[in-house]
Amino acid sequence: MHPKRRPLIAGNWKMFKGGPAGLELAGACKELAPKVRGVDLVIAPPFTVLAAAAADLDGTTVGLAAQNLYPKDSGAFTGEISAPMLKECGCAWVIVGHSERRQYFGDTDALVADKVAAALSHDLLPIACVGETLAQREGGETLRVVKQQVEAFLDVIAQSKAAVAIAYEPVWAIGTGKTAGPAEAEEVHAAIRTWLSNKSAELAERTRILYGGSVKPDNAEGLLGCPNVDGALIGGASLDAGSFGAIAEAAQKLAQGK
Numbered sequence: 001m002h003p004k005r006r007p008l009i010a011g012n013w014k015m016f017k018g019g020p021a022g023l024e025l026a027g028a029c030k031e032l033a034p035k036v037r038g039v040d041l042v043i044a045p046p047f048t049v050l051a052a053a054a055a056d057l058d059g060t061t062v063g064l065a066a067q068n069l070y071p072k073d074s075g076a077f078t079g080e081i082s083a084p085m086l087k088e089c090g091c092a093w094v095i096v097g098h099s100e101r102r103q104y105f106g107d108t109d110a111l112v113a114d115k116v117a118a119a120l121s122h123d124l125l126p127i128a129c130v131g132e133t134l135a136q137r138e139g140g141e142t143l144r145v146v147k148q149q150v151e152a153f154l155d156v157i158a159q160s161k162a163a164v165a166i167a168y169e170p171v172w173a174i175g176t177g178k179t180a181g182p183a184e185a186e187e188v189h190a191a192i193r194t195w196l197s198n199k200s201a202e203l204a205e206r207t208r209i210l211y212g213g214s215v216k217p218d219n220a221e222g223l224l225g226c227p228n229v230d231g232a233l234i235g236g237a238s239l240d241a242g243s244f245g246a247i248a249e250a251a252q253k254l255a256q257g258k
């Protein structure tokens with residue numbers, strides 16, 4: 001964590017909490033916000049909850065994210081949702097290129113770059129996800145793979161002034177209970193920071209790099225304490241306001257230097 005960047009703690013609910021349970025969780029996250037001042041909290045519920053959650057979160061500091069978008073403004077794209085639609089229903093953020101999208105829905109590096117561009121052109125802040133598979137890590141390919149994924153959207157974010165976030169989520173650590181150790185995470189985060197700074201020092205400074213993959217209250221402090229880890233993208237533990245809040249509190253303590 002770096003004093004120049006506010007920690008960003010984001011919850012990716014994936015395909016959970018779609019109805020009243022989602023609104024209840026959004027309400028509980030709203031209660032957390034005043035307790036973790038200095039930390040940016042973002043929640044990414046399923047599409048069906050977004051509009052109602054936006055109304056409930058109105059006037060609070062909790063940011064609302066969608067989990068995906070389609071990179072056209074409108075058209076005959078059955079089942080898809082555009083950046084203007086997300087903006088209109090109250091989102092400020094959108095997760096792009098999550099490994100589950102890449103793995104199950106064919107999101108390629110090129111499509112991810114288009115989605116990042118579409119988000120930025122409508123004032124939505126992307127949380128662009130990157131990360132290697134277990135086979136790639138074991139094959140010593142982690143940095144090559146992650147660099148290729150980052151380079152796909154690097155020009156797009158360099159041309160914007162927006163405070164984009166990049167989430168490094170090693171695929172083998174997602175939902176598995178296995179997590180990269182702080183040193184493993186920091187190695188990749190530092191590399192991402194270097195690739196950003198090769199574009200511009202200002203881009204490297206403003207971009208928050210989140211870690212994701214089995215982040216829990218008991219490992220959050222170690223991960224968030226790394227110099228180039230600016231926050232977390234949390235799956236399972238974000239479905240419980242208590243554990244999501246505990247991770248946000250760990251970020252707050254580190255940011256305050258406690």
Ligand code: 13P
Binds near residue numbers: 098175177213215235
């Ligand atoms: P888990 O925290 O459940 O491992 O999920 C991480 C993730 O994919 C967040 O986007």
